Amino acid sequence: MKFRAFTALAVAAAMAVPAAAETRVTYKSAKSSSSYYQMAVQIAEAMQEASDGEISVTVEESQGSVQNVMEVRARGGDYVFTTPPVLVSLAQGGKAMFEGKGDPAFDDIRALFPIPSLTMHFVMSEESGAKTFDDLKGKTILLGKGSFGAKEGEKYLELFGVQDEVNIADVELSNAVPAMQNGQIDGFVTAGSWPAPNVVEAAASTGVHVLSLTDEQIAETKRAKLVIPAGTYAGQDEDIVTTSLPVVAFTTTKMDDDTAYQLTKTYWEQKASMAEAAKWWGGVDEALMENITGQIHPGAVRYYEEAGFTLTDDQK
Template sequence: MRSAVAAIALTTIGLTTASAETRITYKSAKTGSSYYQMGVELAEAMKSGTDGDIIVTIEESQGSVQNVMEARARGGDYVFTTPPALVGLAQEGKAMFEGKGDPKFSEIRALFPIPSLTMHFVMSQESGVTDITGLAGKTILLGKGSFGATEGEKYLGLFGMADSVQIADVELSNAVAALKNGQIDGFVTAGSWPAPNVIEAAASTPVTVFSLTPEQIAETKRTALTIPAGTYAGQEADIETTSLPVVAYTTTAMDDETAYQLTKTFWESKAKLAENSPWWNGVDQNLMPTIETTIHPGAQRYYAEAGITLTDAQK
């Protein structure tokens, strides 16, 4: 009898433990990318910060549009990342979401910002280029198919450089080697800062990561961002550039307590995250205005407790 009671008690404890654990699927980017690695780091932070109450499973993604599209069919355990602008387009049925609208898109809710996609114009010091107008006659690597490549091409057109720059037919993964051996004068890349390929380039050969002027930044219609001096080897001054904010989202299907715990644990773990991966230093309260849509009520509860003011559009 005693053993039977003990067995029942153990079973009850097991059920209680199991029911206390919340499982989340986090969908961000392709395996091997910096954003996939961020997801891995977030998963570890959530497990540690909640004493195992929240377990995050990372799921590979083919991109932000796919992440948003899947919000239509996923449940309350789904967290995904995307630029805020895409959420707005999905909710309005515009651009890549034209003809693919769904009422579920209106249920998307923000949690917290993550490192922004940040534009880097990396030039060899030997090229002598210190601003975008100096690119005339130079060979530049843009890469193919990425946000950085598309944005870089857009900027060359905006600032009258499109016809005077030679675009190198080299993969972005070979940018550092091509810069070092003089095959190219520079490359354009977008990612969280500090960007691993820019760190590698600056460590292997003297480079200049040039700034855009305030007027040029305004013309791009992107979000201004400052990369602090000393981020890269040889960088003595701040770099003024553009960025595309990225935010972690879920939907109204997620319960308030889970959204609260996810948001609270993220912000309370951020300093520790940054100790291991400096790109988390790029996230602070100054990124909150980049969230242009409604924040989940559970996350709003955390922001109220933390004294972080939200806009009317975020509430």
């Protein structure tokens, strides 16, 4: 996918970066078929244009967030990667999937900026009549297999007491919309940046209702609350209150302050332009900074303080 060029910061960035040498950055995101890979391409092109070619960002495909964190052990100061902040905390504590795999390099991980969160969607056909989780009883739901959305969806069905009364469809998530159109399923669960392409398609073609969670249900999930504004999807007259897993771009203390500063500055100042090419950037604002639970790179802190962002003591 080819995204539009961004030139607004070309002069300023060129002045901020030494002309004598090109700075190369590797940005490791997700699978090439995912929206997060496309986001990485947008960021790379914005950085290239804003620095007048002085900073070159190469996007690398990844098999997942855990792999991204693990590679910190062998990477240098040019490494940027995306992952949920909770995985950084687990790595630094040697817990869960990082048990027995601890490394001092994990303590050097620092945040740069938040990117669109993994947002939960429980998408029900209008024909199903389902408006709440209790209404899922007796319905056929597609969860998918192995993804964050599938695991999270299964967890919610259990938390809200309907797991044993829901029929789980054996269909790939990529076939969710056709399966809903032909009546094979009543709904599906998906997680990703919003607006989600498969939800857009389902809402436009068959009519859907995306379930909202109560504050009590959100508390049970132990996830961050997220509101998808009314009008995001066809036929959606009210806000959708759901949950999300924050995702952040990280680097390490090996990255020099000037590069971290320029990456962060370009990201925020080009975000509106990137949103013209992909709507998922519209969900990113200063409020997402609270999702950064660890330390921010000193170079990025310099930008945030110049731009008037409010940072916590733990982030500095």
